[in-house]
Amino acid sequence: MIRAHSLSVVPRLHIELTTLSLGGRAVLHPLALAPVPGEWMAVVGPNGAGKSTLLRTMAGLLPFDGRLMLDGRDAADWPARERAQHIAWLGQQEITAEDLSAYDVVMLGRLPHQAWLAPASTADRAAVEQAMQQTQSWDWRDRPLSRLSGGERQRVLLARALAVQSGLLLMDEPLAHLDPPHQSDWVRLVRERVSQGGAVVSVLHELNMALQADRLVVMADGRIVHQGSPRDADTHAALQDVFQHRLMILQVQGRWVALNA
Numbered sequence: 001m002i003r004a005h006s007l008s009v010v011p012r013l014h015i016e017l018t019t020l021s022l023g024g025r026a027v028l029h030p031l032a033l034a035p036v037p038g039e040w041m042a043v044v045g046p047n048g049a050g051k052s053t054l055l056r057t058m059a060g061l062l063p064f065d066g067r068l069m070l071d072g073r074d075a076a077d078w079p080a081r082e083r084a085q086h087i088a089w090l091g092q093q094e095i096t097a098e099d100l101s102a103y104d105v106v107m108l109g110r111l112p113h114q115a116w117l118a119p120a121s122t123a124d125r126a127a128v129e130q131a132m133q134q135t136q137s138w139d140w141r142d143r144p145l146s147r148l149s150g151g152e153r154q155r156v157l158l159a160r161a162l163a164v165q166s167g168l169l170l171m172d173e174p175l176a177h178l179d180p181p182h183q184s185d186w187v188r189l190v191r192e193r194v195s196q197g198g199a200v201v202s203v204l205h206e207l208n209m210a211l212q213a214d215r216l217v218v219m220a221d222g223r224i225v226h227q228g229s230p231r232d233a234d235t236h237a238a239l240q241d242v243f244q245h246r247l248m249i250l251q252v253q254g255r256w257v258a259l260n261a
């Protein structure tokens, strides 16, 4: 695996939310969260807990009552291009141009760095190749997205988020469709990002992957009910609570794993 570009700027994001409503119903309740540079945060919780909504809110994609601050300034006051250089987003079931080649999809990640209608620079092309090599999607760079499998497509979309070379990476269910070796590769990529000082926040259903994060954010009913180390007993207790004690959390060869009870 090749090394990622070093991260020059890692912005501090901080959300303080009072409420967020969708379709006239409050789905997020008072909460605060601040990703830490050099840390991988995994957001977990049962279906409908509000994980994706929280992540979309942090990406500035949903209006809410409260404050979203980026480096001490209201995120809405940042020029959109500059903000997009600092925060990369990998969403679920994103609508993408299916006819674009995988290469061109990843190049979309470079838009925040490009002048209006300017051709891709050498740095843009290098960033795209590096991201596609890192996700092992370079071999199908010429194929349209519509002709890729679910997992292949997810690796292209992950490469697009990596190609932004942002200090903050927000990913909603990044492991969807990935087979076990590529899930492990994703964890290695995240580890590499945070070792360079980047901040990563991921919503994950795969608890065994989430238990490898630096911090677990446990959600239920639109609230953060616990934040802590995945190694702490109180974090395990919070997980047990939100999943109705239908889990076993065990240590196997030094690693915490969750099994369905």
Ligand SMILES: Nc1ncnc2c1ncn2[C@@H]1O[C@H](COP(=O)(O)OP(=O)(O)OP(=O)(O)O)[C@@H](O)[C@H]1O
Pocket (backbone or CB within 6 Å): 022, 023, 025, 027, 045, 046, 047, 048, 049, 050, 051, 052, 053, 054
């Ligand atoms: N467009 C919408 N209009 C109304 N309610 C919505 C809308 N989108 C989501 N919700 C509701 O908001 C709540 C939180 O949804 P969200 O997708 O954030 O949950 P989640 O924790 O990511 O769930 P999952 O694990 O199932 O992906 C759910 O109760 C959901 O039904």
